[in-house]
Structure formats: structure tokens, C-alpha cells
Amino acid sequence: xxxxxxxxxxxETDEQPGIVRxxxxxxTRELLELLQxxxxxxxxxxxxxxxxxxxxxxxxxxxxxxxxxxxxxxERRVLRQSTNGTYLLGS
Numbered sequence: 001x002x003x004x005x006x007x008x009x010x011x012e013t014d015e016q017p018g019i020v021r022x023x024x025x026x027x028t029r030e031l032l033e034l035l036q037x038x039x040x041x042x043x044x045x046x047x048x049x050x051x052x053x054x055x056x057x058x059x060x061x062x063x064x065x066x067x068x069x070x071x072x073x074x075e076r077r078v079l080r081q082s083t084n085g086t087y088l089l090g091s
Contacts, residue, residue: 049086
């Protein structure tokens, strides 16, 4: 009986290739640029309020990468999460 192993998962978008590998985001130049881009868009539109799904569609990201970016920006106190689960610019 042969045991088949799945190759590592690499999720890519046209703008951010290879951001998530094996289910874990990698601290790469592309990821840093993505963090800056998302932060910049929230600062340009202070009333922006998005769920993970909405943010993923807006920026063309898979759910895992999007959740990582939003969580990282919360940890950096750039964003905050509302009681209804949307992500807003921090105070």
C-alpha cells in the first residue's frame, strides 16, 4: 500500500505570490508590502469597516493570508475589531 503525501500548500495571488506556505504566512518582502498597502488603505478611508471575507475579496487574498494581515495590524495597534467582527482603523 502506497502512502501519498500532499505537497506543501502554496497560496498565491497575482499581486502577492507565495505569501502563505504550509498554512503559515512567511515574513517576506511581499508580506511587508501587503501590510503597508492594507494599512495605507485604512488610513486613506478612515470609515472603512470590513469583515475578513470582504477584505479578502477587496485585496484578492485567501482567507488565511487576509486573517493574518488583519490580526498583525491589530497587534500593531493600527486596526481594531468591532463587536460585530469587522475591522476598523484603530483609535
